[in-house]
Amino acid sequence: MADTDGLLDARDFGTSEPAAGGFHVKGAHGQDWGLRNRLSRIFRPDTGRTVMLAFDHGYFVGPMAGLERLDTRIAPLTPAADAIMMTRGALRTSIPATTGAGIVLRASGGPSILRELSDEHIALDMEDALRLNAAAVAIQVFIGGEHESRSVANLAALVDAGQRHGVAVLGVTAVGKDMVRDARYFRLATRISAEMGAHIVKTYYVEEGFETVTASCPVPIIVAGGKKLPELDALTMAYRSIQEGAAGVDMGRNIFQSENPAGMLAAVRGVVHDGLKPEEAYEIFQEKTAGAAI
Ligand code: R5P
Numbered sequence: 001m002a003d004t005d006g007l008l009d010a011r012d013f014g015t016s017e018p019a020a021g022g023f024h025v026k027g028a029h030g031q032d033w034g035l036r037n038r039l040s041r042i043f044r045p046d047t048g049r050t051v052m053l054a055f056d057h058g059y060f061v062g063p064m065a066g067l068e069r070l071d072t073r074i075a076p077l078t079p080a081a082d083a084i085m086m087t088r089g090a091l092r093t094s095i096p097a098t099t100g101a102g103i104v105l106r107a108s109g110g111p112s113i114l115r116e117l118s119d120e121h122i123a124l125d126m127e128d129a130l131r132l133n134a135a136a137v138a139i140q141v142f143i144g145g146e147h148e149s150r151s152v153a154n155l156a157a158l159v160d161a162g163q164r165h166g167v168a169v170l171g172v173t174a175v176g177k178d179m180v181r182d183a184r185y186f187r188l189a190t191r192i193s194a195e196m197g198a199h200i201v202k203t204y205y206v207e208e209g210f211e212t213v214t215a216s217c218p219v220p221i222i223v224a225g226g227k228k229l230p231e232l233d234a235l236t237m238a239y240r241s242i243q244e245g246a247a248g249v250d251m252g253r254n255i256f257q258s259e260n261p262a263g264m265l266a267a268v269r270g271v272v273h274d275g276l277k278p279e280e281a282y283e284i285f286q287e288k289t290a291g292a293a294i
Contacts, residue, residue: 010187013215015245024048026247027219028199034166038135039199041102042083042168043220043247047273050248052222053081053265055090056106056138057252061113066256070094074256080265085170085250088124088132104170105129107137107158108151118145118176122154126161136168136200143189145176152196159197170250171198172224183209190217202250205241214245225251231264231285235278238271248272263288 021029025039025048043050055074057064067074070086071094078084078095083102086095091103109123120140129137139158142151155171162169171193175181183206190201194217203213205223214221223241225234234254241249249272258264267285270276276284 010212010216013212015211015215017215019218025199025220027194031199032166035163035168035199038102038166039168041135042104042200044082044273048247049242049272050082050102050222050250051080051265051269051272052083052085052104052248052250053077053101053255054085054224054250054252055256056086058090059087059106059109060111060117066253066261073261077255077261077265080262080269082248083135085138088128091132102135103133104136104138105132105134108139108154116146117174118142118147118151120147120151120154122158126158126165126167129167130165134167136170137162138170138172138202140172140174141189141193141196141198142174142176143192144179144185145174152192155193155198156196162199163197168199169197170200170202170222171196173201173203175204182206183213186210186213187216190221193217194219200247205237205246207240210241210246211244220247222246222248222250225249225254228253228257231258231267232278232282234264235267235271235281235285238268239276239278239281242272258285260285260289260292263292 019026023029024045025043070090078099078101081101085104087106107124108120110120139155142148159169173189186203190203193201200220202222223246238249255261255264263285267281270281
């Protein structure tokens with residue numbers, strides 16, 4: 001379809017219709033047993049959702065606030081997460097091999113914050129991901145970015161390797177500085193990632209039309225936390241994301257930069273798995289923070 005004139009705008013998203021399939025992870029019913037088993041280490045079979053703790057930021061920004069010490073500050077949080085997302089360097093050096101969390105390995109890299117961020121390459125061999133018992137590998141996709149085409153090719157290559165070995169691929173929609181963060185953009189970016197074979201897609205929440213993003217993506221959407229917000233605001237964003245069709249969160253700064261990361265993680269779990277309203281979850285955060293101060 002070379003002719004892009006005359007494309008009709010999508011309009012009927014069927015946002016109230018449940019996804020077909022019968023497996024607790026959207027779009028995965030046709031996958032092989034091993035891949036579905038690995039997805040079940042990320043998405044809880046009883047709720048179909050996940051709380052993924054992300055601390056892979058150092059792969060391009062270095063030791064940012066909250067991530068100065070992975071071994072002493074982040075490792076103790078991991079038992080409360082369903083899944084953890086980090087680089088293989090962080091995993092091998094700082095996370096105990098006794099962890100029960102689903103392992104999601106950052107598989108792309110290249111530029112630092114000093115360079116053009118879309119200039120990424122695949123930076124992990126699937127064999128090493130298997131050695132590390134990864135449930136999924138994660139790669140950035142820069143739709144509209146300078147190196148859009150290579151990032152999509154990187155995703156496709158990783159999906160080929162993932163399908164060969166039964167390892168899921170998480171497509172991370174990276175928003176360039178010049179991109180408008182709206183539902184139209186995220187529908188484009190998430191759908192391309194899923195059509196290229198990603199089994200999970202991570203994106204950002206938008207206030208207008210987020211339910212059209214989740215409905216038109218045939219695999220689960222999980223929501224990044226983004227920059228640090230007041231705790232109640234972050235819990236509200238998580239709540240709305242879930243209400244509007246997200247299958248969980250992949251949250252970093254709003255947990256590890258909180259004054260009480262463990263309390264915030266417990267509150268986020270309340271929203272994602274127990275259906276708590278933001279205010280109810282915030283009470284959990286406050287109680288745990290008061291308890292920690294005694
Ligand atoms: C980008 O550095 C990573 O993909 C992060 O894992 C992702 O953005 C989630 O972290 P945060 O909630 O801090 O945005």
